[in-house]
Amino acid sequence: MVERQVPLQKLLDDLQSAITSGRERTWAARCAHALGLEGIAVSLLRGAELVWFSDEISARLEDVQFTLGQGPGLSADFGFDAVPYQVPEVHGLDAEQWPQFVIEAEKLGVEAVFVWPVRVGSASIGTLTGYRTSPGPLTERQAADGLLVADVLAGQVLAWQPQAPASDDGPGTTGTVDLHRVEVHQATGVLSVRLGVPVAEALLRLRAQAFAAGRPLHEVAREIIDEALPT
Numbered sequence: 001m002v003e004r005q006v007p008l009q010k011l012l013d014d015l016q017s018a019i020t021s022g023r024e025r026t027w028a029a030r031c032a033h034a035l036g037l038e039g040i041a042v043s044l045l046r047g048a049e050l051v052w053f054s055d056e057i058s059a060r061l062e063d064v065q066f067t068l069g070q071g072p073g074l075s076a077d078f079g080f081d082a083v084p085y086q087v088p089e090v091h092g093l094d095a096e097q098w099p100q101f102v103i104e105a106e107k108l109g110v111e112a113v114f115v116w117p118v119r120v121g122s123a124s125i126g127t128l129t130g131y132r133t134s135p136g137p138l139t140e141r142q143a144a145d146g147l148l149v150a151d152v153l154a155g156q157v158l159a160w161q162p163q164a165p166a167s168d169d170g171p172g173t174t175g176t177v178d179l180h181r182v183e184v185h186q187a188t189g190v191l192s193v194r195l196g197v198p199v200a201e202a203l204l205r206l207r208a209q210a211f212a213a214g215r216p217l218h219e220v221a222r223e224i225i226d227e228a229l230p231t
Contacts, residue, residue, distance in 0.1 A: 008034040028054035037130035044126035064104040071101040085115040089135040111135045116150040187221035190228045
């Protein structure tokens with residue numbers, strides 16, 4: 001049975017109701033579909049904090065960019081000369097631009113990526129990244145609608161106040177505004193002390209370890225934290 005397409009404005013108006021009733025994942029997925037996408041995610045601080053995502057692939061795509069330090073979500077954050085920043089064909093990218101990102105995106109089945117700024121006034125505080133498993137650009141309407149979604153989620157991020165500790169720091173707590181990389185930051189601190197290196201270098205080593213193992217960053221971080229806990 002094909003799901004009926006809900007008008008975007010109706011979805012935007014329904015955001016608070018979706019949060020109250022625990023339908024965040026359904027809401028985010030429907031927004032993605034209204035934009036002609038298969039998933040969306042919001043990250044802040046140049047990808048350092050993943051705060052909202054519609055599905056596991058969206059979360060993994062953000063994780064890949066953060067782990068590698070490369071990808072459209074990071075490049076777009078430099079200026080946003082065009083909104084959205086469009087990568088309509090991942091496979092056709094110059095291998096020198098984001099060589100590892102292209103490989104990892106294709107493993108996830110991602111063929112196109114689109115990035116909108118998440119803004120407060122004229123200041124960009126993060127990115128809304130959407131993906132498709134088929135190549136091709138957005139329509140003008142989809143490009144404009146994505147900015148509406150980004151603006152609504154910017155308001156939600158600013159209004160958010162944590163009520164309780166997150167139950168899960170990795171991809172799995174889908175759709176809610178929460179800090180999904182708490183364990184990454186904790187593990188970075190552990191490595192910094194253990195190795196006697198600056199925090200920035202410890203984070204680079206953590207990323208490299210996750211990439212070399214072909215594992216999600218939060219899983220490697222959790223193991224480091226567990227190892228540091230007293231037995």
